[in-house]
Amino acid sequence: VIDFALLANISDTPVDDSLNDEGEEQIAKLNRAMEQLDSEEQALISLFYYEEKTLNEVALILGLTESNAKVKLHRIRKKIYVLMKQEKV
Template sequence: MQQQEEQELIRRIVNGETDLYAILARRYGRVVYTLVSRIVGCPEDAEELAQDVFIKAFRSLGRFDGRSSFPTWLYRIACNTAVSETRRRKREWACIDEKRLANLPDSDAVRIEEWDGRQERLDALTRAIELLEPEERALVTLFYYEEYPVSECAQITGITESNVKVRLHRIRKKLYILVNTQLHGNET
């Protein structure tokens, strides 16, 4: 649906044709569920949280100003909801010493992208992603799984594009260390 058509649909919903909201919920339901699921890591919780996202979005629809696209606005609500819920659970996240991250050569961290087809490493990578902080998992999900450009990741997360790039770089290093620790007991 064109952005202009979507804005008209939103205007109609805000003006009382609330049954039209089902169109938006159907259109974006799968993507919102997938995003939330990857951040919280539990399909059952993700279903409930995705519903919460659509309720929050519906209640806030009158404040949607169109500065970003509707999906970007909705994904920001989804991302914030999932991150908040994950933080609320107070899980332990992987904590890696800053010196260890700084001492890891950038070229080593880039090697993560060469692991395609190496199932053992991919399984370790999946487990490592689960150890990331919620905000980090959100960025990994948006950039790598959903393949949003840095600019869209910035809009959804509310951080600058340059900060998205820096965080993704640090996350790659962190994942490299976590995967190698799982496989070998160290980061080499």
């Protein structure tokens, strides 16, 4: 379980840099981190990034407000970053 206070203290820059790295090892770590997310988190990521739905569409599909979907996506990105950093190779 990841502490949400920890996530709040992580800068967006290293998260963005890490998640945009397309190296094989990073992609493998990303996939393993995705497997650790709960079903709602996986759905949010899948709809927004893989299916390229808008925030409004994601919110409608999942029964969330657009602002709530945006906040959740932001937190999930940080959670994925932490999971990737904690992974032992």
